[in-house]
Amino acid sequence: MKPTIAFLILSIAPVVARADITFQQKIDSDAIKGTMTLKMKGDKMRVDMPAGPMGSVSMIMDTRTGEAIALVAEQKMAIKMSAEQTKAMGEMVSKQMANEMPKTKPKDTGKSEKVGAYDTEIYTWSGAEGTSQTFWVAKDFPGYREIKAQFDKLTNSPLAAMTKDVWSSMNDLPGMVVKSDGTMAGQKIVTELISAKETPVDASDFEAPKDYQVATQPAVTPEAQESEEKANKIQASLVEGAAFPAFDEKDASGNPLSLAAFGGKTVLVDFWATWCGPCRGEVPNVVATYKKYHSKGFEIVGVSLDQDKQKMLDYTSQQGMVWRQFFDGQGWKNKLAVQYGVQSIPATFLLDGKGKIIGKDLRGEALTAAVGKAVEGN
Numbered sequence: 001m002k003p004t005i006a007f008l009i010l011s012i013a014p015v016v017a018r019a020d021i022t023f024q025q026k027i028d029s030d031a032i033k034g035t036m037t038l039k040m041k042g043d044k045m046r047v048d049m050p051a052g053p054m055g056s057v058s059m060i061m062d063t064r065t066g067e068a069i070a071l072v073a074e075q076k077m078a079i080k081m082s083a084e085q086t087k088a089m090g091e092m093v094s095k096q097m098a099n100e101m102p103k104t105k106p107k108d109t110g111k112s113e114k115v116g117a118y119d120t121e122i123y124t125w126s127g128a129e130g131t132s133q134t135f136w137v138a139k140d141f142p143g144y145r146e147i148k149a150q151f152d153k154l155t156n157s158p159l160a161a162m163t164k165d166v167w168s169s170m171n172d173l174p175g176m177v178v179k180s181d182g183t184m185a186g187q188k189i190v191t192e193l194i195s196a197k198e199t200p201v202d203a204s205d206f207e208a209p210k211d212y213q214v215a216t217q218p219a220v221t222p223e224a225q226e227s228e229e230k231a232n233k234i235q236a237s238l239v240e241g242a243a244f245p246a247f248d249e250k251d252a253s254g255n256p257l258s259l260a261a262f263g264g265k266t267v268l269v270d271f272w273a274t275w276c277g278p279c280r281g282e283v284p285n286v287v288a289t290y291k292k293y294h295s296k297g298f299e300i301v302g303v304s305l306d307q308d309k310q311k312m313l314d315y316t317s318q319q320g321m322v323w324r325q326f327f328d329g330q331g332w333k334n335k336l337a338v339q340y341g342v343q344s345i346p347a348t349f350l351l352d353g354k355g356k357i358i359g360k361d362l363r364g365e366a367l368t369a370a371v372g373k374a375v376e377g378n
Helices: 003-010 083-098 144-156 222-237 277-296 309-319 335-339 364-377
Strands: 021-029 033-041 044-048 057-062 068-072 077-081 107-115 118-126 132-138 176-184 187-198 213-216 248-250 256-258 266-272 298-304 324-327 347-351 357-360
Touching (some): 266 364, 277 298, 277 309, 298 364, 309 324, 357 364
Parallel strands (some): 266 298
Antiparallel strands (some): 057 068, 132 176, 347 357
């Protein structure tokens, strides 16, 4: 779970403790845009996130036991997680957020503003590395005291790890957050309350759809944790301005493939797969950008996390993806994906003529503009 997504869920957590309640919040961020819906019935909680880098994802949790099910719509997959795994995920999210979340309490600006039907007071929050938030707080939000009292009961649940070192500051706000605007983990995030009301919730909402394939999340082993920590460390080193580590492999046709061969050119290293919905959604823009700037020195190296080589080759041919691909059929254990600490796709690195990183995970117009600027500078 990305820290920003976890923060969005945490920011509405006080609402979810009441039985049979439906909550909707509008989200506008660099990663996701749309409506987040949260439903609560007894100890069961379900969060439906708007489509983002992973497509449409929902999370069903038992707040008492900590057991959870992640629903991935693009793949019609239901991934079950044990209480131990949920706790481990929460601790990981908490650790990631610790460096992003402000350590100071929110400050009252003394300003007020009408937001929808609510009279709000404005609070600000600032932290390390440009992290900041502005909150519009409704002190007279209907039933807030009761809601908060119920939420306090969750602090001893298996989900508490996610709120460690985070909620203590959020809890200092004197009412319900009906709007927020800020930056976290380098992403602009704006949220606004749509509705929060008690209404009957069907028990079937907390079950995986019958046409979904059910899988079990692999156990979190010390080896897996060590591998993830290593990947995070690698990713942390791949920042703009840093030299992208070289590789010397063979492409899908068996021909030598190395970044050195593209010396002096702008190169996009693109980690993707045919089964990745967001990857497919970005393909038309990548193809168009390639056609526009290839003659000016723009190249792409694809790194496919597919396991079916022919399916990958057929897809690239159909889509006009004429650039070279690295393929080893190992899926998430793809040699280059492991080497560069890639844990989610699409993942891209834009390199200048000297092999330095000048952009990460660029998409749409942002990618096209960055490539255009780079080729002019080479």
